[in-house]
Amino acid sequence: MRTAIRFLRKGQVVELDNFEPTATLLDYLRLSERSTGTKEGCGEGDCGACTIALGRLHDGKLVYEPVNSCILLLGQIDGCELVTVEDLEGPDGLHPVQQALVDLHGSQCGFCTPGFVMSLFTLYHANTPGLTRQDVNTWIAGNLCRCTGYRPIVDAALEACRGGLNDAFAARAAETESTLAALQDAQDVHVGDSERFFFAPSSFQRLLETYGEHPEATLVSGSTDVGLWVTKHLRDLPKVIYLGRVNGLSTCYQDEQGIRLGASASYAVAEQFLKTIDPDLDVVISRIGSKQVRASGTVGGNIANGSPIGDMPPMLIALGAEIELQSNRGRRTLLLENFFIDYGKQDIAENEVLTSINVPRLSADEQFRAYKITKRFDQDISAVMAAFCLRVQDGVVKSARMAFGGVAGIPKRANEAEAALVGASLEDPDSWQSALDIIEGEFVPLTDMRASSTYRCDIVRGLLEKALLEISAASSQKTRVFGQRELVEGGAHVN
Amino acid sequence: MSTDLLEKTEERTSASQVVGKSYKHDSAEKHVAGTATYIDDMIEPYGTLHVAPGYASHEACGRLVTVDLSAVRAAAGVVAVLEAADIPGVNDCSPAMGDDPVLVSDRIAFHGQLVFLVVAESRLQARKAVKLAQIEVEAETPLVSVADALKAEQTVLPDYEFRRGTPEDTLGRSAHTVTSSFALGGQEHFYLEGQMAFAIPGEDGDMTVHSSTQHPTEVQHTIAKVLGVDEAAVTVEVRRMGGAFGGKESQANQWAALAALAAYATGRPCKCRLDRDDDMILTGKRHDFLVDVAAGCDASGKIEAVQIDLNSRCGHSADLSLGINDRAMFHADNSYFYPDVLIRSKRLKTNTVSNTAFRGFGGPQGMFAAERLMDAIAIKMGQDPLDVRKANFYREGENTTPYGQSVDEHDVLAALVDELEQSSDYRARRKAVEVFNAENTILKRGIALTPVKFGISFTLTHLNQAGALVHLYRDGSVHLNHGGTEMGQGLYQKVAQIAATEMGVSLGKVKITATNTSKVANTSPTAASSGTDLNGMAAAIACREIVGRLKAFGAQHFEVSEGDIELCDDQMLIDGTLRLSIKELAQLAYEHRIHLSSSGFYKTPKIIWDRERVKGRPFLYFSYGASCSEVVIDTLTGEMKVERVDVLHDVGKSLNPALDIGQIEGGFVQGMGWLTTEELWFDDAGRLRTHAPSTYKIPTATDVPEIFNVTLYESDGNPEPTIYRSKAVGEPPLMLPISVFCAINDAVASLNKGVLPKLDAPATPEAILKAVKAIKAGEVS
Known part of the structure; x- marks a missing residue:
């Protein structure tokens, strides 16, 4: 067992063996290292001013991902390369993304700029051919700028990325890869004592043992939620068990029947699998949080924390996903929709750990649609999240699974409307009416800062209508403000 | 300023090529390298303490029944807990009216009104201690x-x-x-750098305060008032702010006062940096x-x-x-x-x-x-x-405003709108929108072209003054200081371009320095779009004073007439021939005991406003602009997308086109946020519930229209004698995106011709869907 975390920083391996279990990476940078280039804007992972880059090995290859350092626990960077804004300028001058921002007037007050620089640094290293404005917009959706109006920042991104990959980090990538590979060991990491610790088990066995010994410990996966308990609620979490080093827990694989997502797989990884089911999953996942949030946050975490407004559960419920839970007493599986019992109450026993999510593929006669309704298109929490999976034969709805977030204390299916829709003809909008009328009153949502109860009911109805219009392909008219979903010959989907 | 002087500077401008060019922001390299220092980044003196504000967590108004701070005082790391009674001077941080207590002791008037402050060894300890307060309020209906x-x-x-x-x-x-x-609806500023102040006590009760403020003088006065010391004992400095937008004018006072009060009470340096949620709850x-x-x-x-x-x-x-x-x-x-x-x-x-x-x-x-x-x-x-x-x-004969000022440049307004109507292809696109709407039932498009006419000058006339301080050192470098503050808008760079032009030196010779109340006193806030108009002119006047002395000296020393002497490109030319470098000139002048420092003072001419009699001319001039926006809405969900925007904006003779376009684009997107996604939501108890970026949604890059054409109007220059005939650009563009709202309104209106949509701002998806439902039902606004 190691008693220190190790990470690569400015070409050197740094070891830290003395920090609070909930110490954040941002506080480490600003208060301990005194690297003040990285800024705190909001302390909740929503503005991106604190963005840093983490270099990690994905299948042995070095990948730089943007991460919000304000809500990342320091211990989570074990085994990573930590890159901050101070590190980019070399002996030959500014980094290409920095230079492009200067040349194209991409900063005004400059406070958000280090975060943008680091997001663009990771974009630069993604080295995407044919990069579009929209690609850049999506990549920087987690970075707020209040001064420029973004246009010059996007221009700078396109300009900097045009020339291909050519910086000091790329030049020493092989060396970095081997250093990081050497840091990946099978040791458990335990920093602290038995009462206050950051513990990162390397095996599932050790995870279950330790959680069994410390059932009051806090499990942390991406820390995009737990991070706020620390920075905003100022909660003292003396015992932290981090899931990110558990061997196999983030593994995903797929076959013809479906997809198995390891519970600690990040959104960024899970998305690559889930989008093969239906393009709407891709569209919605690209709007969950931000690039930074998706690089850290996990599908498992989104489920396990039982949020009524998580975006994944409605989609997964509509698809009929199952989850697997394990403890030192054994393992069990259950349908995801049965996991959510009531607000803040899930079917999970003490010491039980969510281990995987199993998502079946659509059958040939199933049609899927998902919609995320928010005040702002990118990086916003849903007023309503809706997912529809209709089994259609000969133009008639044979069965329907329709699940919603934001309309109740838990993600919920519209059982009555589902029943009413069975037998409806796609070609006859009149036959949809009873389901539309029923669904408008099927939920009694809350009124809060995101939406009123009335609006939530209105869009639940509106989205069912939209889904039916799209699936029926009754007209060729546009149905979406952003993007387009059309049926084409042979049932393939185009977005 | 005399027209004569102005004409001369215009000639000089064309020669030196410093003004009117798109120089980058003076701190651009430091911004991208992470080396631009904001107050929280400054190296802390030994013993620095941290301040956190305390308030009743649930109630909006009512009498304070009990304020039990014993647990707060006992908390780890707490050095001091201060209440209203601990204020040695006047308990007020208002800009003028005396109605904003720094700390209250008897009743609260809104949710977030401060009752106490904690001073602790670390910021986290201060924040944690605050939560231990037991405050009981006899709550009233707010x-x-x-x-x-x-x-x-x-x-x-x-x-x-x-x-x-x-x-x-x-x-x-x-x-x-x-x-x-x-x-x-209202709007949260959401400057990326939150409110921040850092107070360092000195001897004799002196206090030096680094404050993220647009109004250093008011912060200085507030601290002096709260501590009960002379204004001369308080120095306020601000090098840069991480955004402000008006939110660090009067709103910076309280945090600076808290930091200063804590420093006064403990004798140690004290920082006050608000957490984002507190920042949004506690500031206007x-x-x-x-x-x-x-x-x-x-x-x-x-x-x-x-x-x-x-x-x-x-x-x-x-x-x-x-x-x-x-x-x-x-x-x-x-x-x-x-x-x-x-x-x-x-x-x-x-x-x-x-x-x-x-x-x-x-x-x-x-x-x-x-x-x-x-x-x-x-x-x-x-x-x-x-x-x-x-x-x-407004047109000839119909050009008098409701407050009596005449609109002299109505031709500019009409010409600008005509030009935009053509360049945006408004008429053809109007037809295309109608065709689209006839063919689509779910999505509807809308288009609108709206003008902006914005009055430039503080309407409180006495604020229209500014000062600057310029030193020429013996190596030919120039130290520039003025009362304007840098919040990202590029003021420092614009004024530096002016100073370089006036002094005849290259931009690199001009040292930009932090705004400081001990260098230029009695300043106005950097506000009302006036930063460059006022401080640029004050700096120019200071420079002209020094240049005048140098020329007089040169004429005497070299026995030529002053008219034969020119300062440009870091040189002194006599009859067009190089005689001395600026370094040699400065050294020589110094040896001849020429005063190489000058202050400059400027007050805006022509304006007068008699508020009582509703009479006068409040504005020196108007800034103009117009924009054309096209949107598409979803009538099933209320979602909206801005598809194209064309902007034409008048900045007179631009001092720096890149910085001006930055103001226009940034202002547009900020204004668009105000009218679309940014919603302030209070609960029934009177508490703001959208107090973080997770719930309060300013625009992201995706919200910026894919087609966003921003052009500067080809101006003959400001007819009023402003600095190099430029026009103010800070605020006017904020109003350009009213066209976005009007386009949304147009899209909704297409559903039922002749009926005015019941559309409130901000036009969130919910507001749009509500208006769609109402107009389909035939309800009238």
């Missing part, structure tokens, strides 16, 4: 909304009105009348309004009479509400001539945080009312809204 306050008839300031003729009578006689009532925002408009017009849509009632939520105290609401009234005409007119303003008192300055300072709300009125007339008369707008533009 007045939260504009409607609440209207009903209760509570105001913070007297009503005010502009009147010409008898619009009540004229309205009754007009062939056509329209009325509309709507709500217009753009005023939200309920507006009623009515107009009478003839068959062509030409207005005969207008009545506008502007009812704003000011919050619990006056703050800057007088000027803000006045400016709303000054802009309720926007670009339109109202023959008979009555504009009335009510400044309502609520149990919410006191609303404050925000880019546009009330102007946007007034202008929005004018544009809503134009749309109402167009929909009612079945005309193209652009035609109605143009029919009512």
Whole structure:
């Protein structure tokens, strides 16, 4: 067992063996290292001013991902390369993304700029051919700028990325890869004592043992939620068990029947699998949080924390996903929709750990649609999240699974409307009416800062209508403000 | 300034090529490298402590029954806990009215009003200790909304009105009348760097305070007042802010006062940096309004009479509400001539945080009312809204505003709008929108072209003054200081370009220095778009003084006439021939005991405003612009996308086109956020619940229109003698995206011709869907 975390920083391996279990990476940078280039804007992972880059090995290859350092626990960077804004300028001058921002007037007050620089640094290293404005917009959706109006920042991104990959980090990538590979060991990491610790088990066995010994410990996966308990609620979490080093827990694989997502797989990884089911999953996942949030946050975490407004559960419920839970007493599986019992109450026993999510593929006669309704298109929490999976034969709805977030204390299916829709003809909008009328009153949502109860009911109805219009392909008219979903010959989907 | 001097500088400008060029922001390299120092980044002196503010967590108003801070005092790391009684001077941080206590002791008037502060060894310890307070409030029912306050008839300031003729009578006689009532939301500044102050105590009760403020002088005065010391004992400095937008004008006072009070009490350096949630709960925002408009017009849509009632939520105290609401009234005409007119303003008192300055300072709300009125007339008369707008533009003979100032540049406004109408292809796109809407039932498009006319000058006339301090050192380098503050807008760079031009040196020789109350005193806030107009001119005057001395010296020393001497390109030329480098000249002049430092002072000419008599000329000039926006809405969900925007904007002779375009684009996107996604939501208890970026949604990159054409209007220059004939650019672009709102309104209106949509701002998806439902049901605004 190691008693220190190790990470690569400015070409050197740094070891830290003395920090609070909930110490954040941002506080480490600003208060301990005194690297003040990285800024705190909001302390909740929503503005991106604190963005840093983490270099990690994905299948042995070095990948730089943007991460919000304000809500990342320091211990989570074990085994990573930590890159901050101070590190980019070399002996030959500014980094290409920095230079492009200067040349194209991409900063005004400059406070958000280090975060943008680091997001663009990771974009630069993604080295995407044919990069579009929209690609850049999506990549920087987690970075707020209040001064420029973004246009010059996007221009700078396109300009900097045009020339291909050519910086000091790329030049020493092989060396970095081997250093990081050497840091990946099978040791458990335990920093602290038995009462206050950051513990990162390397095996599932050790995870279950330790959680069994410390059932009051806090499990942390991406820390995009737990991070706020620390920075905003100022909660003292003396015992932290981090899931990110558990061997196999983030593994995903797929076959013809479906997809198995390891519970600690990040959104960024899970998305690559889930989008093969239906393009709407891709569209919605690209709007969950931000690039930074998706690089850290996990599908498992989104489920396990039982949020009524998580975006994944409605989609997964509509698809009929199952989850697997394990403890030192054994393992069990259950349908995801049965996991959510009531607000803040899930079917999970003490010491039980969510281990995987199993998502079946659509059958040939199933049609899927998902919609995320928010005040702002990118990086916003849903007023309503809706997912529809209709089994259609000969133009008639044979069965329907329709699940919603934001309309109740838990993600919920519209059982009555589902029943009413069975037998409806796609070609006859009149036959949809009873389901539309029923669904408008099927939920009694809350009124809060995101939406009123009335609006939530209105869009639940509106989205069912939209889904039916799209699936029926009754007209060729546009149905979406952003993007387009059309049926084409042979049932393939185009977005 | 004399026209003569101005002409001379214009010649010099073309020679030196420093002014008018797109130099990058002076700190651009430091921004991208992470080396630009904000106050929280400064190296902390030994023993620095941290301040966190404390307030009742649940209630908005009522008597304080018990304030038990024993657990707070006992908490780890706590050095001091201070209450109102610990304030040695005057317990007030208001800008003028004396109605904003730093800390309260008997009752709270809004949720977030401060009761105490904690000073601790670390920021985290201070924040944790605050949570241990036991505060019991005898809660009363708060007045939260504009409607609440209207009903209760509570105001913070007297009503005010502009009147010409008898619009009540004229309205009754007009062939056509329209009325509309709507709500217009407020806005959180969301500067990326939150409120921040760092106070370092010195000897003899001196206090040096680094404050993230647009108004160092007011912070200085506030601290002196709160500590009960002379203003001369307090020095306030600000090198840069991480954004401000009006939110660090009066709103910076309290945090600086807390830091200074803590430093005074402990004798140690004290930092106060608000957590983002506290920042959003505890500081004022753009005023939200309920507006009623009515107009009478003839068959062509030409207005005969207008009545506008502007009812704003000011919050619990006056703050800057007088000027803000006045400016709303000054802009309720926007670009339109109202023959008979009555504009009335009510400044309502609520149990919410006191609303404050925000880019546009009330102007946007007034202008929005004018544009809503134009749309109402167009929909009612079945005309193209652009035609109605143009029919009512100020023109020769019809160029007097409701407050009596004449609009001299109405030709610029008309020409600019004509040009944009052509370049945006408005007419053809209007037809294309109609075709699209005929073919689509779920999605609807809308288009609008709206103008901006914004008055430049502080309407509180005495604020229109500025100072600068310039030193020429013996190596030829120039130290530049002035009263303006840098919040990202590029003021420092613009003024440096001016100073370089005036001194005849290259830009690299001009050292930009932090704004500091001990260098330039009695300054005005960097606000009202006036930063460059005022400080640029003050700096130019200081430079001219030094240049004048150098020339006089040179003429005597080299026995030539002053007219033969020219300073440019870091050189002194005599009859066009190089004689000395600026370094040699400075050294020589020093040896001949020439004074190489100068202050400069400027006051805006021509303006005078008699508020009592509603008479005068409040503005030196107007800035103009126009924008054309096209949007698409989803009638099933209310979602909206801005598809294309074209902007044409008048900055006179641009001092720096890149910085000006940055202001225009940034202002546009910020204004678009105000009118679309940014919603302030208070619960029934009067607590703001959108107090973090997770719940309060400013635009992201995706919200920026894919097609976003921004062009500077080819101007002959400001007809008024401003610095190099430039025009102010800070605030006016904020109002350009009113066209986005009007385009959304146009899209909704397409669902039921002739019916004015019941669309409130911000036009969130919910507000849009509500308007869609209402118009389908035939409900009228």
